Amino acid sequence: MTHVQPNLSFEKPFTTVDIVIFSVQDNKLKVLLVKRPSNASEPYPNQWALVGGFVDVQLDADLEATARRKLFEKTHVKTAYLEQIGSWGNATRDPRGWSTTHVYFSMLAMNHAEQLKSGANAQDVQWFDVVENGVQTALAFDHAHLLAVAIERLRNKVEYTSLPAFLMPTLFTLKELQSTFEAVLARPLERSAFRTRILATDLLEATPHFKTAANRPAQLYQLKSNLQPVYFQRTFNPIK
Amino acid sequence: MTHVQPNLSFEKPFTTVDIVIFSVQDNKLKVLLVKRPSNASEPYPNQWALVGGFVDVQLDADLEATARRKLFEKTHVKTAYLEQIGSWGNATRDPRGWSTTHVYFSMLAMNHAEQLKSGANAQDVQWFDVVENGVQTALAFDHAHLLAVAIERLRNKVEYTSLPAFLMPTLFTLKELQSTFEAVLARPLERSAFRTRILATDLLEATPHFKTAANRPAQLYQLKSNLQPVYFQRTFNPIK
DNA sequence: AAAATAGTGTCTCTTAGACACTATTCC
DNA sequence: GGAATAGTGTCTAAGAGACACTATTTT
Numbered sequence: 361m362t363h364v365q366p367n368l369s370f371e372k373p374f375t376t377v378d379i380v381i382f383s384v385q386d387n388k389l390k391v392l393l394v395k396r397p398s399n400a401s402e403p404y405p406n407q408w409a410l411v412g413g414f415v416d417v418q419l420d421a422d423l424e425a426t427a428r429r430k431l432f433e434k435t436h437v438k439t440a441y442l443e444q445i446g447s448w449g450n451a452t453r454d455p456r457g458w459s460t461t462h463v464y465f466s467m468l469a470m471n472h473a474e475q476l477k478s479g480a481n482a483q484d485v486q487w488f489d490v491v492e493n494g495v496q497t498a499l500a501f502d503h504a505h506l507l508a509v510a511i512e513r514l515r516n517k518v519e520y521t522s523l524p525a526f527l528m529p530t531l532f533t534l535k536e537l538q539s540t541f542e543a544v545l546a547r548p549l550e551r552s553a554f555r556t557r558i559l560a561t562d563l564l565e566a567t568p569h570f571k572t573a574a575n576r577p578a579q580l581y582q583l584k585s586n587l588q589p590v591y592f593q594r595t596f597n598p599i600k
Numbered sequence: 601m602t603h604v605q606p607n608l609s610f611e612k613p614f615t616t617v618d619i620v621i622f623s624v625q626d627n628k629l630k631v632l633l634v635k636r637p638s639n640a641s642e643p644y645p646n647q648w649a650l651v652g653g654f655v656d657v658q659l660d661a662d663l664e665a666t667a668r669r670k671l672f673e674k675t676h677v678k679t680a681y682l683e684q685i686g687s688w689g690n691a692t693r694d695p696r697g698w699s700t701t702h703v704y705f706s707m708l709a710m711n712h713a714e715q716l717k718s719g720a721n722a723q724d725v726q727w728f729d730v731v732e733n734g735v736q737t738a739l740a741f742d743h744a745h746l747l748a749v750a751i752e753r754l755r756n757k758v759e760y761t762s763l764p765a766f767l768m769p770t771l772f773t774l775k776e777l778q779s780t781f782e783a784v785l786a787r788p789l790e791r792s793a794f795r796t797r798i799l800a801t802d803l804l805e806a807t808p809h810f811k812t813a814a815n816r817p818a819q820l821y822q823l824k825s826n827l828q829p830v831y832f833q834r835t836f837n838p839i840k
Numbered sequence: 841a842a843a844a845t846a847g848t849g850t851c852t853c854t855t856a857g858a859c860a861c862t863a864t865t866c867c
Numbered sequence: 868g869g870a871a872t873a874g875t876g877t878c879t880a881a882g883a884g885a886c887a888c889t890a891t892t893t894t
Binding site: 773774775791792795813814815816817818819 | 870873875
Binding site: 373375414415416417421448450451457462 | 610612615654656657660661662684686688689697698700702
C-alpha cells in the first residue's frame with residue numbers, strides 16, 4: 361500500500377517509556393531508580409527518577425523495544441519479566457511540553473540484582489526500599505504517582521499470580537519463596553496454605569538439592585517454565 | 601521552575617487514542633465501530649475501525665480527555681465507564697509512520713446504546729456483534745488485535761468484577777443482569793450462585809418496582825454507586 | 841537432648857455448584 | 868388449575884486458614 365505523505369504537521373506530544381524495576385533483597389521490596397543529570401537545562405536536575413527515556417524511532421521497533429533497551433542500559437539484564445501497566449499523558453507532567461509515557465514493570469531475580477550493586481555508575485543507579493506506596497525520596501516528574509500505581513498493581517497481581525517467583529534465584533526453598541511473597545505484599549502469609557497453593561500449581565519442580573542450616577534441610581526448588589506467571593483462579597467456575 | 605526550550609528536535613511518533621466501546625443488546629455483546637473516510641489519501645479508506653483519533657495538544661488536557669472527546673463525538677454520551685487497557689506503538693502499525701495508541705474500553709448502558717441506533721451518521725457508526733474474539737469484518741490498522749485484547753480483558757475482568765452492571769438500564773432484574781454477564785462471558789452461569797454472589801455485595805439496591813410478565817413478577821434493582829465496579833475477591837485471605 | 845525449622849495432617853469456615861422446593865403471577 | 872419464571876433452602880465439593888503434630892538436621 362502506498363500513501364502520499366499526509367499533512368500531519370500539527371504538534372505531537374513527546375513519547376517516553378518508563379520502567380519500574382522491582383527486586384526483593386533482604387526480604388524487602390526494592391525499586392531501581394536513576395539520578396537525573398545535573399545539567400540545569402534539563403528538568404528535575406539531580407533528582408531520582410524511574411528508569412526511562414524517549415522512544416527512538418530509528419532504534420526501536422516498538423515500545424517494548426524501548427523498554428528493553430532502557431532496562432539493558434541500566435541493568436545489563438537482557439531477559440526479565442516485563443509487563444505493561446498502562447500509559448499516562450498530559451500537558452503538564454513534563455515542563456518541556458505535552459508528553460506521554462508508556463509504563464512497564466519488571467522483576468529482577470535476586471542474583472541479577474546483586475550483580476548491579478557492584479556495577480559501574482553505582483552512584484547514579486540505586487535500589488530504594490519500597491515503603492508503603494512509594495519511596496522516601498522525592499521523584500522527578502509524576503514518577504511518584506507512576507510508582508504508586510505500579511506497586512499497587514504488583515501487590516494486586518501477587519494475590520492471584522505467581523509473579524514473585526521471577527524474583528527468585530535459580531534454586532530456592534518454599535520458605536524463601538514465601539518470604540518473597542510476604543515482602544511484596546507487606547503482610548504475613550500462612551505457611552501451610554501457602555505451600556498447598558504453590559505446590560498445587562505446575563509452577564515449581566523439586567531438585568535433588570537441599571539447603572542445610574542448623575535444622576532440618578529444606579528442599580530446593582526451581583521454576584519450571586521461565587517467563588509466564590501462573591494464575592490461581594478462583595472465580596466463577598465453569599458449569600459442568 | 602523555568603527551563604530553556606530544549607533541543608528535542610528528533611522525530612516524534614504520532615500519538616493517538618482508541619476506544620473500544622462495548623454494549624449488550626438482545627443478549628449479545630456488541631462493539632461500536634466507525635467507517636474510515638473514503639478519501640484515498642487516508643490509510644485504510646472505507647474500512648471499519650475502532651473509535652479514535654489523534655491527541656490534540658491544544659484541546660486535550662490529558663489522554664483521558666482525548667478519549668472522552670472521541671467518545672462524545674461518536675455517541676453523545678458524556679459519562680460512561682472508561683478504563684485504560686494499555687498502549688501499543690511501533691514503526692509499522694500506521695503507514696504514515698511510527699505511531700502509538702493509548703487504548704481505552706468503555707461500557708455503554710443499553711438505553712444509551714439504543715439512542716445511538718436512530719442517531720445521525722448512522723451509516724458511518726455501527727454496532728457489530730462480537731463473535732469469539734473479534735468481529736466478522738476486517739478492521740483498519742492493528743485494530744483487530746486491539747479489539748481482541750479488549751475482549752479478552754473484558755471477559756477476564758467480568759470473572760471477578762461487577763463490570764457488566766454498567767451495561768444495564770436504570771432498572772433491571774437479576775435475571776437480566778445475569779443474562780448480560782452471560783452475553784459477555786459467552787457461557788451460562790448458575791442461577792442460584794449468581795444471585796448469592798451479586799446480592800452479597802453492596803452493588804445493587806432493590807426498588808419498590810417489579811417487572812411483570814406471564815409469571816411471577818421479578819424485583820427491579822438499580823445500581824448503588826455509579827461508576828466504580830465491585831471486586832469479588834477470593835485470593836489469599838488476610839491473617840487474622 | 842535441645843533447638844530450630846521443614847513438612848504433614850486434620851478440622852473448620854467460606855463460597856460456589858447442584859438441584860429441589862416454594863412463591864406468585866398470568867392465562 | 869396449569870404454565871412459567873422468581874426466589875429460597877439444603878447438600879456437597881473445593882480450597883484456605885488455623886493449628887497441632889511429626890520429621891530431620893545441627894549443636
